[in-house]
Amino acid sequence: MQASAFQYMYDGYGNTFLDAYNNIPHVGHGHPRVVEAGQKQLAKLNTNTRYLYDLLPKYADKLLSKFPKSLDKVFFVNSGSEANDLAIRMAQKHTGNKKIMVLEHGYHGHTQTGIDISDYKFNNPKGQGQKSHILKVDLPGEYHYQEGKISEAGSHYADKAIDALRSNKDGLAAFIAEPIVGCGGQVPLAPGYLKALYPEIRKQGGVCISDEVQTGFGRLGSWFWGFEMHGIVPDIVVLGKPMGNGHPIGAVVTSSDIATSFSNGVEFFSSFGGNPVSCAIGLSVLETIEEEALQERAKTVGSYYKNLLKTLQKKGFSNRRCSWRRSLSWNSAY
Ligand SMILES: Cc1ncc(COP(=O)(O)O)c(C=O)c1O
Known part of the structure; x- marks a missing residue:
């Protein structure tokens, strides 16, 4: 590829591609508003958070306005992996426990902690295997x-997960899950499960x-965050990918209680x-989502494609869906 603009990518031979795959340039490749910002x-000014500057609280307030009131603290980092790593540290500090419950096929990042909690990585034929502080459920x-x-x-x-939890004698630090499991083949968690x-x-x-690295920022159409579709409010939410439209940024959003426990430890x-x-x-990404009504647009385009897929399903593709999904999950390039 040589160049990109909005939903298109261009190769060196003059071919134009509709980019239906990239899950990062959320408001479009090279969106002028984001580029200008x-x-x-x-x-x-480009410095770090040891200095005070207005943009930090301005962006933090805008981002937090998208969350339920109980989630009123945000920590900014540079990637989804870093955000998950930090979320696990916070959970372990807050609870005093080490054990983490994870989902089969989950992926949460490339750091050591990220791999420890990602079945997709530790359970790979070449992976490190499941560590003793990890409790994996279906x-x-x-x-x-x-x-x-x-x-x-x-x-x-x-x-089944509750039975596994009740047999656990070690105490629990956290349960982490995506609302729709990306590396499992974009599998939405069954309704009622999280509740x-x-x-x-x-x-x-x-x-x-809730790991919202893939599901966040309105791309689900009917919901701004994936946890909303399950009718629950998490204690910690992890953000990444679409947040910077390609610029490396991630965040951990949490409650005052958890943030306070964390602040009592080693300085972050x-x-x-x-x-x-x-x-x-x-900030410019959030403003673009709002001004261009992109959440609504995701709903319209999503429904259009869902209906096409339902038509395909009626033609008999449904019987093959499991083998198809399994091969996709092992080959996908996250
Ligand atoms: C659900 C999920 N969590 C975390 C990550 C890690 O994010 P990053 O690649 O920004 O480190 C990814 C990346 O694909 C992801 O899909």
Whole structure:
């Protein structure tokens, strides 16, 4: 590829491609508003968060306005991996426990902690294997459950996960899951699963983490965050990919309680996390989503493609979906 603009990419032979694959340039490749925001700020001030500057609280307030009131603190970092790493540190500090419950096929990043909590990585034939502080439960995909019993899938998988939790004698730091499991083949968690499971996680002393690196920022159409589609509010939310439209930025959003426990430990500092250029870019992405009504657009385009897929399904493609999905999950390039 030689160049890109909005939804298009161009190769060196003059071919134009519709980019339906990239899940990072959220508001379009090289969006002029985002480019201008970054260029202008880079010429003004670019430093780190040991200094005070207006853009940091301005962007933080705007981002937090998209969350329920209980989630009122944000920590800026440079990637989704870094954000998940930090989220796990916060959960372990807050709870005093080490154990993390994860989902089959989950992927949460490339740092050592990221790999420890990612079945997609540690369970790869060349992977490190499952560590003793990891408790893995089945992927609660509604279409992995018995045909015709889709409405029971959520409670079925939640009951199994609750049984696994009750047999755990080590105490729990966190449960982490994506609302739609990307490396599992974009599998939405079965309805009711998180609603049934979250109270038990908390009863066992753990916190609930939603990894919204892929699902966040309005791309689900009907919801701005993936956790909203499950009718629950997590204790920690992890952000990345679309947040900077290609510029490296991530964040951990959490409650005052968890942020306070974390602040009582070793000081948190990141040289580049929350720098003015990243904040300017992040803010321009949020403004573009709003001004161009991109969440609504995702709903319209998403429904259009969903209907086309339903037509294909009626033609008999449904029987092949599981083998198709499994090969996709092992070959996808996340
Ligand atoms: C769900 C999820 N979490 C975390 C990450 C890691 O983010 P990054 O690649 O920005 O480190 C990814 C990346 O693909 C992801 O899909």
